Amino acid sequence: MKKTMNASVHETLEIARSLKELPRERAPRSLLPAVLQKVGLGDTYWRIDSAVGEIYVAHSRAGISMVSRARSTREFEKAFESRFGRPIASDRTRPPANVKALVAGRLRGKDANLRFDLRDLSEFERAVLRKALEIPPGEVRPYSWIAREIGHPDAVRATGSALAKNPVPLLIPCHRVVRTDGHLGNYSLGGPRNKRRLLEAEGAQPATLEKLAASGVRYFGNEAGRYFCFPTCGGIDSLLRENRVIFSSQREALAAGFKPCADCRPAAVA
Numbered sequence: 001m002k003k004t005m006n007a008s009v010h011e012t013l014e015i016a017r018s019l020k021e022l023p024r025e026r027a028p029r030s031l032l033p034a035v036l037q038k039v040g041l042g043d044t045y046w047r048i049d050s051a052v053g054e055i056y057v058a059h060s061r062a063g064i065s066m067v068s069r070a071r072s073t074r075e076f077e078k079a080f081e082s083r084f085g086r087p088i089a090s091d092r093t094r095p096p097a098n099v100k101a102l103v104a105g106r107l108r109g110k111d112a113n114l115r116f117d118l119r120d121l122s123e124f125e126r127a128v129l130r131k132a133l134e135i136p137p138g139e140v141r142p143y144s145w146i147a148r149e150i151g152h153p154d155a156v157r158a159t160g161s162a163l164a165k166n167p168v169p170l171l172i173p174c175h176r177v178v179r180t181d182g183h184l185g186n187y188s189l190g191g192p193r194n195k196r197r198l199l200e201a202e203g204a205q206p207a208t209l210e211k212l213a214a215s216g217v218r219y220f221g222n223e224a225g226r227y228f229c230f231p232t233c234g235g236i237d238s239l240l241r242e243n244r245v246i247f248s249s250q251r252e253a254l255a256a257g258f259k260p261c262a263d264c265r266p267a268a269v270a
């Protein structure tokens with residue numbers, strides 16, 4: 001019995017070895033993406049109009065993996081291939097409505113229920129991006145808010161780096177994260193100018209926000225409800241609401257007996 005088994009193991013190894021040595025037929029490289037796309041396994045991309053021009057959205061069954069601008073389809077395909085080491089083909093189908101609504105800033109990221117392929121990122125980076133998905137269009141949050149919300153209040157700089165590396169800007173709205181001092185901060189999809197353009201398109205009024213921050217306004221308190229908020233909580237119209245009290249720090253708001261708003265959570269609840 002033992003001998004038979006050894007023999008069969010030996011034979012299997014021999015077969016495996018000979019298979020390895022067989023010359024392999026290689027499909028022409030340019031054919032691969034199209035074939036993989038047909039069987040639903042490949043990476044494909046849509047071209048979608050956005051407030052910052054046409055963008056390319058790469059996706060596969062694992063989720064959406066990359067969003068970027070490019071001067072041509074060839075440039076985008078090359079950028080994708082050099083980043084992921086595999087080819088990509090154009091998707092002939094129309095992008096789904098929720099993807100278009102996200103790109104247009106009409107939908108909160110976490111409500112779109114999209115899958116993102118973020119396997120290349122660290123757990124920390126994924127946590128930062130997942131948190132950014134919660135910021136509604138028309139609102140902004142400081143970098144320090146994300147850091148605190150994900151349980152790393154001291155990692156503000158690392159939070160900024162994670163957002164700068166966001167492989168799927170616009171869909172995960174890192175443009176809605178700004179500096180506490182009123183500066184808009186960096187943006188991977190074309191720099192601060194595009195960040196401003198996107199925030200304007202979403203109605204967040206970045207110029208107003210900068211002016212407020214420059215004059216030391218960080219929070220608004222609601223006198224009647226005795227709670228305080230980030231200025232954009234509930235949309236910029238909240239700036240005009242009655243019973244408004246201005247605070248320049250959390251400490252000031254808390255000392256005045258105001259509680260952090262449960263929606264925008266401007267401070268940790270004690």
Ligand SMILES: [Zn+2]
Nearest residue numbers: 229233261264
């Ligand atoms: Zn609020």
